[in-house]
Amino acid sequence: MKSLLAAISLLLFVLEVTAQDSIPPIPKSTFIKINPTTLINELDISFEQVISKKVSLEAGIIGVYTDYPDYVLLDRIDIGQNKPDISTHQYVDAVGLGVRAGIRWYIVPRNNTSSVLPSAGGTYFEPMLFYKRIFYPNENTRINNIDYKNAGDKDVYGLQLLIGRQVTHNRFVVDPYIGLGIRTKIYHYNTYHDNNGAPDLDHGRLVSILPSIQFGIKLGLKL
Secondary structure (H helix, E strand, O other): OHHHHHHHHHHHHHHHHHHHHHOOOOOOOEEEEEOHHHOOOEEEEEEEEEOOOOEEEEEEEEEEOOOHHHHHHHHHOOOOOOOOOOOHHHHHOOEEEEEEEEEEEEEEOOOOOOOOOOOOOEEEEEEEEEEEEEEEEEEEEEEOOEEEEEEEEEEEEEEEEEEEEEEEEOOEEEEEEEEEEEEEEEEEEEEEEEEOOEEEEEEEEEEEEEEEEEEEEEEEEEO
16 A cells, blocks of 8 residues: 555656646746847847746837937928927937836747747737937027027937837847837927027927837847
8 A cells, every 4th residue: 555655656746747847948038139220310229038938028228329310300391390499510419318118028929939039029019118318519609709508408208019020040139110109308408599699598498299100120139
């Protein structure tokens, strides 16, 4: 009787170990990506961390080295919108920093299970929050032989709802996406104008809330 109980106990132990071994571990992979579609005005680097079979977290940092695209949208495409009192030179030479964070749900996993990231891949949905702070360079203006300094900055807040398809091959990642969103831009500026020889300060604050369309591609590597 004792031998039978011992045999049953051993069999149950083996079955339990076999069942545990048959469940593939979730790879805790980390990817670093760059978005080449934004290089015209900023460097966008992001990190994706897999936390479960169908969920991953994404965080990014943004380095802005010009705000010229915003100048094009405001001054070259005139649809009657209000415009901040900021010069072309300030737009071109603007710099800034930003952060963003999102959570991905892989709703249609890909079929290739031999990839380094078999669980978190394929078609995904991702809500993304971001914030950027843009600093416009000071610009001197001379009025009645006295120099005055024009200054400005901008805060950008936004929400993006993205749909994408992530594909991996060995250590390489290709991540095209499209989406819709909304963003709020808050401009602050102090600009002096010559009013018949007297300085006229335009101390302004402009808030712009508009929908946005996102599309692009990220390229990356597995760390």
